[in-house]
Amino acid sequence: GNSVTQMEGPVTLSEEAFLTINCTYTATGYPSLFWYVQYPGEGLQLLLKATKADDKGSNKGFEATYRKETTSFHLEKGSVQVSDSAVYFCALSSDRGSTLGRLYFGRGTQLTVWP
Amino acid sequence: GAGVSQSPSNKVTEKGKDVELRCDPISGHTALYWYRQRLGQGLEFLIYFQGNSAPDKSGLPSDRFSAERTGESVSTLTIQRTQQEDSAVYLCASSLAVGQPNEKLFFGSGTQLSVL
Numbered sequence: 539g540n541s542v543t544q545m546e547g548p549v550t551l552s553e554e555a556f557l558t559i560n561c562t563y564t565a566t567g568y569p570s571l572f573w574y575v576q577y578p579g580e581g582l583q584l585l586l587k588a589t590k591a592d593d594k595g596s597n598k599g600f601e602a603t604y605r606k607e608t609t610s611f612h613l614e615k616g617s618v619q620v621s622d623s624a625v626y627f628c629a630l631s632s633d634r635g636s637t638l639g640r641l642y643f644g645r646g647t648q649l650t651v652w653p
Numbered sequence: 654g655a656g657v658s659q660s661p662s663n664k665v666t667e668k669g670k671d672v673e674l675r676c677d678p679i680s681g682h683t684a685l686y687w688y689r690q691r692l693g694q695g696l697e698f699l700i701y702f703q704g705n706s707a708p709d710k711s712g713l714p715s716d717r718f719s720a721e722r723t724g725e726s727v728s729t730l731t732i733q734r735t736q737q738e739d740s741a742v743y744l745c746a747s748s749l750a751v752g753q754p755n756e757k758l759f760f761g762s763g764t765q766l767s768v769l
Binding site for chain 2: 542579582631642643646
């Protein structure tokens, strides 16, 4: 089956620190991988995505590389800001069968950045 | 509208009562999804619509849960005889089409349901 496991939070960092949020997945076929972010009081929104192995998604200084050999899609940012405080969700999208297009989410990781 | 709208934003109800949650997707989006997020858990898929039909209802937790969509627009999720374990945030999302593995979903802010 399809599933996503991501690092448990909460994660608390000082501004300008380096961020890594780990995400691994289990899937049949060749899923697409996503990071969604939920800022306080807002709905989930797509942060970045990668659709095939070795692709790197990037947005707002965040990056994640689709690693098929380790079934991972870790989120990284070199220097976090207070405005990055949010909940981050790793997700995969099935590419086949009756679950085609459905998104499978991890539990979410709460990130708090202090000035 | 500009985004996916859900109402109410918060709902407190007594055990055994029925509740109805509403979702207004982005205009023109044919695909609509319902997810549930219990405290400390990931997003749990409930059901999706392609147009007004729901090809995959496998995620609905029990027969107390039902959903419908009309006019390829508004969707309602109904929970009958609510139980305390139904307490969660119910999220709605829409996208241009179903079945595209890398299709972008647009989420609403959710309805926080609390069953006392």
